[in-house]
Amino acid sequence: MKILHVTNFFKPSWEAGGIARVAYEISKNLVKEGHEVTVFTTDGFKSRLKIIKNKPVDVDGINTYYFRNLSNYLTKRNIVIPYYLPFIARRKIQDFDVIHIHEHRTLLAVIVHYYSKKYNIPYVLQAHGTLPNTIGKQKQKNIFDAIWGNEILKDASKLISVSDTEVDQYLQMKIPSEKIYTIPNGMDTNSFCKLPAKGTFRKKYNINENKIVLFLGRLHERKGIDFLIKAYADLIKEKNDVVLVLAGSDDGYQDKTELLIDKFNLKNNVIITGYIDTFDKLAAYVDCDVLVYPSILEIFGLVPFEAIMCGSPVIVTDDCGCGELIKKASCGCLVKYGDVTDLKNKMKLILENPDLGNKFVENGQKYITNNLTWPLICKKIEALYENCIYKT
Template sequence: MEKTRVLHVVREAEGGMKKHLLSILNGLNKDKYQLAVGCSFDKKTTDDLREDGVSVYCVDICDGINFKKDFVAIKKLRAIIDDFRPHIIHFHGAKASSVGRLASLGYNLKIVVTVHNFPNYKNMNKIKKYFYLTINKYLNKKTDAVVAVSYALKNAVVDEESIPSDKVRVVYNCIDMPQFISTPLNLREKYDIASDTFIIGCVARLIPSKGVQDLIEALNILRGKIKAFVFIAGDGPYMEYLKEMVGELKLDNVEFLGFIEDIFKFLSSIDIFVLPSRSEGFGISVAEAMALGVPVIATDVGGIPEIVKNDENGIIVKSEAPKDLANAIEVLALNEDLRNKFSKKGKEYILSNFSKEKMIKELDLLYDELRRK
């Protein structure tokens, strides 16, 4: 029987979206599927994919609207479709799905879109919002299935873009645990941190919506109450602002590590994980920390409450509330029994509900349904 040819398309991406896509490309059965990806990944990732039998096409899909670059990307994607001849084309993220679906017009393809983040309509002016909604509502009619990575995201896109609910299915991101965890970073020794000081970790793209500024405020509130040192892993345009904020508050217990390739190596080096997001489609770094048995504190936004059950396997606090965040950190730091409880319960919950096998099975069923239509 002929293999099902599936082309995945993504804009330049790191973090959760990239991890999610790589888990799919590595996890789908290569005896059943012929896979390709249109992307602008780094050379190592590209080489690894090709070694695994995935065809890689280089295409640059920029963020935001740029008519010249978008036209070039549409032209390139049409050339990729002509070359690979997919049965199914699967877009990841808002920009790739907009440009990609325009490129797919006129082809006899089954189209899937995965929504990774919340629509940003509330921050748009009326004209821009009307423009985006008009285009998306038109393209949604040309789309065979929409995948949301959390129920919170599903509800948002159904409400904002008037997509029929039965067209949107939830497929959670998986936690693709490595077979072997590398040696921890040994942050305590490297930065000469005392044994009675708690190491707090945060993994985030450094943009305002990730709320790292609230974690810094919380650390300032905790001054003199507990001994803590915060390591922030991630990069982004907000880094300089956050560094200036740390300097103005005269905090000497915050370190920015930049982008870290092996995130499990970092997570296995910390005592408590905090994600202070103001907006979050899923929150994969929270789930990764829990899978390693790291007790977590996160905010009540997006898909996070679908992962963290307050006072059962972690602590949930309000977003944009540094005082609440500071209080949660203090409570967890001073209660060893609670940390042990969250460590055990969190790991159990993640490994039971967010496995790679479960995610791949659900996508496999979706692709089968589309091929039969």
């Protein structure tokens, strides 16, 4: 098949978040299966990529167009305007058998949707948890949906959800259930075969023998960082040998995070690392005693499963998508979002009972290996593409 992926950001713009990684892994695995894969993306997130713009570039066998953004200032604020895309889309869209659009509230999606309809090319839409408009820029999202977004969702041949949580979100957007297919994100388990030496992260950030509670992700209001800090503030009243590490780039919430840290007088107990690369991320997983994933409105997150592959137990909120699999595999603790006392108690439970944490990790690693590897996931996506083409 000739397949087009459409995503705001792509390798190597990993700081943009998990969508870039998912689009890359799907594309890479489809190439391995013998498909011809093209990607339409842009030239960077926080800074412009030093790469050929507006022309195809080979990225691990993937034919990739990095369209120059009109303004890097706007891109940093998630306003992505690849002004040259329409000229290429007009000529190239008709060459593809199927299109995979990542996120629907993007200008790339608007442009590709227009030409896919014009040339009758089926497309799969994967929202990646962006459907709700209840947090941040609600007015802008409502306007976008009224003009373009609802139409982009309605015209998709199939829509991928990664969890039951996201299925419900699609249904709330009036998407027929028969068009929704649940396929979780996959994992590259090979990347966990050789891990950083234990103590690497501790040494870099001058952490002594204290226990480490780790949060890893972008500093965004929906990530539940305020919830975690409140629970941690209660925890250290009972266990003062615990440090909290917040690892990830700022996504508009760091100032509020620092104010909250000051409010609870935690300046000497909390480390904010900023963006960390893949090596340091793995080192953080290896050295932490428990990873907490306290997100709200998170349809699926790989962070807990990455931590498990590195040997660390996890605590996640029960209404996020990955919580469904954590419960199914009996590989971690679940807490209700906002229940500060419960989160404090679960952190204390894991920190004081390493055998329980080890059992969770054992269960999780077995489940991941048997169900969440990228080759297994991409076989399901490949079948979905074929279904779209056959029914067109």
